[in-house]
Amino acid sequence: MANGEVGYCGIRSAQDGRIKSASTTSHALLHYYLDPHVTNCCNAYFCPAGTGCGYPRYAVRPGPEVGYYNLALFFYGCSFNCLFCQNWNHKVLSEAKVVSAREIVDLTLGNSRITCWCWFGGSAEPQLPFALNSSRMVLEECDKGRVVRICWEWNGDGNPALVKRAASLSFESGGNVKFDLKAFNEPIHIALTSMNNDRVLRNFELVYREFYEARRDVPVLGATTLLVPHYVSEEEVSAIARFIASLDETIPYNLLIFHPDFYMNDLPVTPEKQVWRCYQEARKHLKNVNVSNLHLLGWSKTCLS
Ligand code: SF4
Numbered sequence: 001m002a003n004g005e006v007g008y009c010g011i012r013s014a015q016d017g018r019i020k021s022a023s024t025t026s027h028a029l030l031h032y033y034l035d036p037h038v039t040n041c042c043n044a045y046f047c048p049a050g051t052g053c054g055y056p057r058y059a060v061r062p063g064p065e066v067g068y069y070n071l072a073l074f075f076y077g078c079s080f081n082c083l084f085c086q087n088w089n090h091k092v093l094s095e096a097k098v099v100s101a102r103e104i105v106d107l108t109l110g111n112s113r114i115t116c117w118c119w120f121g122g123s124a125e126p127q128l129p130f131a132l133n134s135s136r137m138v139l140e141e142c143d144k145g146r147v148v149r150i151c152w153e154w155n156g157d158g159n160p161a162l163v164k165r166a167a168s169l170s171f172e173s174g175g176n177v178k179f180d181l182k183a184f185n186e187p188i189h190i191a192l193t194s195m196n197n198d199r200v201l202r203n204f205e206l207v208y209r210e211f212y213e214a215r216r217d218v219p220v221l222g223a224t225t226l227l228v229p230h231y232v233s234e235e236e237v238s239a240i241a242r243f244i245a246s247l248d249e250t251i252p253y254n255l256l257i258f259h260p261d262f263y264m265n266d267l268p269v270t271p272e273k274q275v276w277r278c279y280q281e282a283r284k285h286l287k288n289v290n291v292s293n294l295h296l297l298g299w300s301k302t303c304l305s
């Protein structure tokens with residue numbers, strides 16, 4: 001960055017010959033809200049909040065945690081620039097509030113109905129030091145035995161050492177890490193997101209190798225892919241599913257039906273045939289495949305059986 005310029009994610013800038021960050025370990029640019037369970041979290045189809053798995057250690061009920069809340073923590077800024085971004089308001093940094101770690105920790109300590117934190121946005125990578133610090137604070141300050149799961153919904157391209165610390169918090173608390181595997185073939189990934197996917201795939205494997213085996217009954221890792229019409233077809237989904245299966249065929253994989261947004265607001269909703277072919281392709285390699293946003297097609301779960 002030249003003097004006066006702002007970096008790609010929008011969080012850092014060069015001023016007077018130094019790099020300045022709008023985010024520290026104690027303060028970050030985000031907004032937050034309570035999201036009643038069962039939420040539309042991409043991993044709610046298998047997580048403790050959606051299913052009660054891991055009860056009583058990781059869930060407050062043996063079934064869906066109705067009556068409880070996720071604290072949704074929406075970061076501004078992202079290290080990718082996806083043409084289809086469905087949360088593109090993360091780019092409007094001028095609207096971001098500066099929130100302290102103390103504020104969200106105190107909110108959680110004072111509301112026993114909060115059972116998880118979901119870091120998303122934007123994506124958590126540019127502000128990971130803040131997320132790691134406040135997640136550690138809440139786990140240390142909560143009453144012993146209270147359920148507060150730490151989850152991440154991200155592009156997965158973070159610094160590997162920080163990614164490992166983040167996944168470790170999920171592992172310890174009953175939470176999970178959701179990687180958006182946007183495409184497998186690099187040219188398509190670059191075309192859609194502006195970045196290659198080397199580090200994303202390596203980080204996915206890192207989280208799998210460090211944590212998955214030790215908590216198979218409450219999966220600590222899942223993947224999602226947005227079915228962008230004409231770009232992310234069954235060839236891409238097949239390659240992603242084979243990559244996941246090369247680690248473990250039980251890792252949950254969620255296919256998301258696309259709706260037009262941001263620069264791709266001239267595309268249709270994912271065509272039914274594409275959804276069906278991608279689902280069938282993923283099922284050839286993986287045991288736990290889900291499809292979300294079925295309402296966009298007027299489908300229900302029974303359409304997939
Ligand atoms: S934040 Fe985690 S535990 Fe909570 S609903 Fe989402 S995936 Fe489930």
Ligand code: SF4
Pocket residue numbers: 078079080081082084085086087088090121122123154155193
């Ligand atoms: S990684 Fe997610 S938040 Fe970031 S630009 Fe892509 S879709 Fe948007």
